[in-house]
Amino acid sequence: MEHTSLAHHLILAGLLFALGLTGVLVRRNLLVVYMCLELMLAAATLALVAFSRFNRTMDGAVLVFFVITVAAAEVAVGLALIVALFRQRGTVQSDALTTLRD
Amino acid sequence: MTAFIANIDLAFKTLAPRATDWQSILPEIAVAGLALFCLVQAMLLPKALRYLIPATARVGLCLVIVMSLITPAPWAPSSDLESFSGLLRQNLPFAGVRAVFLFSALLTSFLAAGFLRDRKAAVADYHHVLLVVTAAFMLLAQSNHFVTFFVSLETAAVGLYVLVGYLRRSDASLEAGVKYLVAGGLSSALLLMGIVLVYGSLGAVGVADSLNFTQIGKILALQTAAHTLSPLTLAGVALILGGVAFKLGAFPFHAWIPDVYQGAPTPTTAFLGTASKAAGAFTLVLLATGPFAPLAVKVGPLLAIATVLTLLVGNLGALAATDIKRTLALSGVSHAGFILAAVTATVVVPGITAYDYNAEQIVVFYLLAYLAGTFLTSQALVSLPAAEDHRRPQLALRGLLRRSPMLAASLGFGIGSLAGVPPTVGFIAKLLVLGLLVKAKLWWVLGAALISVAVSIHYYFSILREAVVRPSDDSEDLAPLEISFSARFLIGALATAALLGGLLILA
Numbered sequence: 191m192e193h194t195s196l197a198h199h200l201i202l203a204g205l206l207f208a209l210g211l212t213g214v215l216v217r218r219n220l221l222v223v224y225m226c227l228e229l230m231l232a233a234a235t236l237a238l239v240a241f242s243r244f245n246r247t248m249d250g251a252v253l254v255f256f257v258i259t260v261a262a263a264e265v266a267v268g269l270a271l272i273v274a275l276f277r278q279r280g281t282v283q284s285d286a287l288t289t290l291r292d
Numbered sequence: 293m294t295a296f297i298a299n300i301d302l303a304f305k306t307l308a309p310r311a312t313d314w315q316s317i318l319p320e321i322a323v324a325g326l327a328l329f330c331l332v333q334a335m336l337l338p339k340a341l342r343y344l345i346p347a348t349a350r351v352g353l354c355l356v357i358v359m360s361l362i363t364p365a366p367w368a369p370s371s372d373l374e375s376f377s378g379l380l381r382q383n384l385p386f387a388g389v390r391a392v393f394l395f396s397a398l399l400t401s402f403l404a405a406g407f408l409r410d411r412k413a414a415v416a417d418y419h420h421v422l423l424v425v426t427a428a429f430m431l432l433a434q435s436n437h438f439v440t441f442f443v444s445l446e447t448a449a450v451g452l453y454v455l456v457g458y459l460r461r462s463d464a465s466l467e468a469g470v471k472y473l474v475a476g477g478l479s480s481a482l483l484l485m486g487i488v489l490v491y492g493s494l495g496a497v498g499v500a501d502s503l504n505f506t507q508i509g510k511i512l513a514l515q516t517a518a519h520t521l522s523p524l525t526l527a528g529v530a531l532i533l534g535g536v537a538f539k540l541g542a543f544p545f546h547a548w549i550p551d552v553y554q555g556a557p558t559p560t561t562a563f564l565g566t567a568s569k570a571a572g573a574f575t576l577v578l579l580a581t582g583p584f585a586p587l588a589v590k591v592g593p594l595l596a597i598a599t600v601l602t603l604l605v606g607n608l609g610a611l612a613a614t615d616i617k618r619t620l621a622l623s624g625v626s627h628a629g630f631i632l633a634a635v636t637a638t639v640v641v642p643g644i645t646a647y648d649y650n651a652e653q654i655v656v657f658y659l660l661a662y663l664a665g666t667f668l669t670s671q672a673l674v675s676l677p678a679a680e681d682h683r684r685p686q687l688a689l690r691g692l693l694r695r696s697p698m699l700a701a702s703l704g705f706g707i708g709s710l711a712g713v714p715p716t717v718g719f720i721a722k723l724l725v726l727g728l729l730v731k732a733k734l735w736w737v738l739g740a741a742l743i744s745v746a747v748s749i750h751y752y753f754s755i756l757r758e759a760v761v762r763p764s765d766d767s768e769d770l771a772p773l774e775i776s777f778s779a780r781f782l783i784g785a786l787a788t789a790a791l792l793g794g795l796l797i798l799a
Contacts, residue, residue, distance in 0.1 A: 267454055
């Protein structure tokens, strides 16, 4: 514990968050995009736990449980949608999503 | 050890919900119960009696509407009722807030039942998710703590992903669902990071509960006065407001709107346009005039710029769009701009009023007016048979007047109210917002709003022209449209409300 400070945790969380954000914006495979979204949520969770530990307030740790629950529900619905899309179209590349246009 | 247990015991006794707490969220509990009842019915009823499911949902929603309107002084500017130890707080004109969500769910149910039956999709599940989302929105609008805020926002978001991608055999619906999923997931990740940053940076200075809106407001006021705001806090506030702007569909987070509105099943499009936009509007009012009010000097100009750009982007996009659902989606963005304008006015000049109504009441009224217009227009769209889904969308409404004068009237009243033709509610609502802008002396925003009213007349009436004017190259002969009794009743009630509602408000 003596070797790590709040800053270390926050830098790691920031890096993970940036990594996820880059993935969402750059990658074309919807499954990978979705994993990157979850990575962003995980990064926020890490920062939350770190703040909770170093500020000595419990609220953040409690919010973490809610975030994990919400993320699980989101994954269930999200994967269902992506699987349904794959069955209908045979691909999960975002370039192939061109039905909706003017 | 015993002292520790005694402490916990005391904490539970002081924090335990009281009977009045549960009473204050009775309508929300009733809607959630109704949602579960839909599923129970789907399990127990034989196939021949399934038509009862939407009927019970509607009767239930009507009862809840009556229940939430017979509170003392339902249209009071602010009830300010705190419950569940500060987790919830009803400090908006709350009967109006509930009415927006409940009417939106009720009207969506009217649109959805026939629409889904024609496309061979389950009606019970749709109603279940619809009611869960409605209850979540109603809790979101009274959250006073970032835990309730985040959980109810996400409950609603996950439900909406289901409703958008509901037609599993339709390319358009699935594509819209996935696009909404990615855009929504991104916005909630940014929002959560914002919450974490605010929590962390304010928790470091010894706030007892730095997720509670009231406490955040207090500490931000102190820090603003002492010029000790940390950049981390400001980044967090910006991310949170961005997440809310996504819900509202305001610039620069409006990019998802045209695709998702176009691809979603039409009843879901109407629900997204009204309830989801309302949720964004109410949370923005809650945050901008509550915990973030001390930052008005920074937030005000930001909101003003976002308002002007939202109005311009929405109207220019709607002018360029040819698909009718896209046109309506982008015109919805410009309506979000009007709501943002009202919020901006109350952030810049706290407690501002126009024609004796405060900005919160005007936001509620604007949303109710927009709701009437949207559902009248959507009624005309959902009444087109499923067999015509493949027709070129810009031609979808061609010859509507000959096929069904009732639907053409519905479209006419809806478009008239959305465009703001006097004396419809849409006109009065826009007048109230313009009144706020004049009083707040936001001339730039006022100019953008006036230009957008003028521009919107053009694209709204080109939709109407398509339906009314008989084209010269009339090779297609389309069958007259049958509309049900409930649809006739709905059109009559909404058209009356659209025509007379505004006069009631000014009287």
